[in-house]
Amino acid sequence: MMHNRLLTVAWGALTLIVAAGSEVVALDGKAVFAERCASCHNATGPAPASLEGVLERKAPDLFYAGSKFNLDWLEQWIQSPSPIRRSGVMFLNHVITEGGKDRINEDTIKACPSKLNAEEAGSVTEYLMALKDPKMRTGVISRDKKFSMAQALRLFTKQYPCIGCHTVKVKENETGGISGPSLTDAGARLNPDWVYARIMDPQYWDPKTWMPKIELSHEKRETLTLFVVSPK
Amino acid sequence: MYRFAAVLGAVIAVAMPSLYDAHAATAQENYRLYCTQCHGITGNGHGINADGLAVSARDHSSAIEMSKLTDEELRLAITKGGEAVTKSELMPPWAQVLRANEIDELVVHLRKLCKCVAAK
Numbered sequence: 001m002m003h004n005r006l007l008t009v010a011w012g013a014l015t016l017i018v019a020a021g022s023e024v025v026a027l028d029g030k031a032v033f034a035e036r037c038a039s040c041h042n043a044t045g046p047a048p049a050s051l052e053g054v055l056e057r058k059a060p061d062l063f064y065a066g067s068k069f070n071l072d073w074l075e076q077w078i079q080s081p082s083p084i085r086r087s088g089v090m091f092l093n094h095v096i097t098e099g100g101k102d103r104i105n106e107d108t109i110k111a112c113p114s115k116l117n118a119e120e121a122g123s124v125t126e127y128l129m130a131l132k133d134p135k136m137r138t139g140v141i142s143r144d145k146k147f148s149m150a151q152a153l154r155l156f157t158k159q160y161p162c163i164g165c166h167t168v169k170v171k172e173n174e175t176g177g178i179s180g181p182s183l184t185d186a187g188a189r190l191n192p193d194w195v196y197a198r199i200m201d202p203q204y205w206d207p208k209t210w211m212p213k214i215e216l217s218h219e220k221r222e223t224l225t226l227f228v229v230s231p232k
Numbered sequence: 233m234y235r236f237a238a239v240l241g242a243v244i245a246v247a248m249p250s251l252y253d254a255h256a257a258t259a260q261e262n263y264r265l266y267c268t269q270c271h272g273i274t275g276n277g278h279g280i281n282a283d284g285l286a287v288s289a290r291d292h293s294s295a296i297e298m299s300k301l302t303d304e305e306l307r308l309a310i311t312k313g314g315e316a317v318t319k320s321e322l323m324p325p326w327a328q329v330l331r332a333n334e335i336d337e338l339v340v341h342l343r344k345l346c347k348c349v350a351a352k
Contacts, residue, residue: 051261091269091280101278161324164270164281177284179269210265213328
């Protein structure tokens with residue numbers, strides 16, 4: 001009891017000293033997140049392990065946000081979100097069949113309501129960027145490495161089924177499927193090392209993701225990664 | 233001692249699959265999650281990704297198309313992808329996502345969708 005009281009006092013004193021040291025008292029990003037974002041986003045893990053869990057997920061998981069995103073993109077985007085997933089967080093919740101053909105009912109898709117001001121965005125970004133996956137290998141991809149665009153297109157659109165689920169830009173035209181996120185601005189958004197790791201083992205990140213795990217050599221996976229992160 | 237181990241082993245062997253099955257997905261669930269995005273909610277080949285597919289996804293509800301294929305070909309296509317059955321690579325391989333028995337159950341499910349029997 002006594003100990004606790006002492007600790008609390010000590011903490012308080014320390015916090016005061018630290019706060020006084022910096023000019024403005026920084027917002028607590030974790031607290032802002034808990035109040036404004038955590039009702040939809042999971043920032044603690046784990047990802048759902050059943051189809052029901054996937055159907056109930058309201059928003060993308062953020063418990064490895066620090067491994068997944070580029071800091072600058074994150075800080076900007078949470079101030080004014082733009083659509084990423086054309087079929088919603090989970091396509092099965094938005095699909096309708098009309099005249100024998102499936103389509104997405106866009107009226108049922110909700111956008112991310114995050115409209116943080118610059119100060120809030122800074123603190124939430126700091127909090128989210130600290131959520132890193134401890135096992136992910138870093139330093140695997142160097143963004144500026146040269147790759148053959150012709151080979152990358154062949155891999156992405158012909159030899160492997162990537163184009164079936166992801167929209168990319170091919171010679172200025174957007175083409176591809178919609179059950180996975182659009183990759184047209186993936187270079188600005190995603191950390192290349194995470195892209196590599198996500199392609200290598202989709203189910204490690206999200207056990208019930210509907211992206212297949214596909215065997216690829218390091219070279220092919222690297223080329224696909226460089227291709228994915230090339231548009232900005 | 234050996235007898236005890238054998239009994240214990242048998243108990244575990246009986247208990248394990250049922251524990252496992254409590255969480256295992258059914259063929260319907262797997263089909264919804266992994267296959268309908270391309271093959272369509274009804275299996276007719278018109279999923280939400282149809283516009284992105286240069287080769288149309290197989291119509292699993294067509295008895296005419298599906299009865300040309302053997303069960304072994306269906307299993308191979310699901311396991312190793314279109315390329316393994318000299319079809320389009322847009323059909324992905326699922327061996328690293330689904331267990332062999334789940335793929336067998338999907339083959340049975342496909343035969344229900346087409347209401348047809350396998351080619352001999």
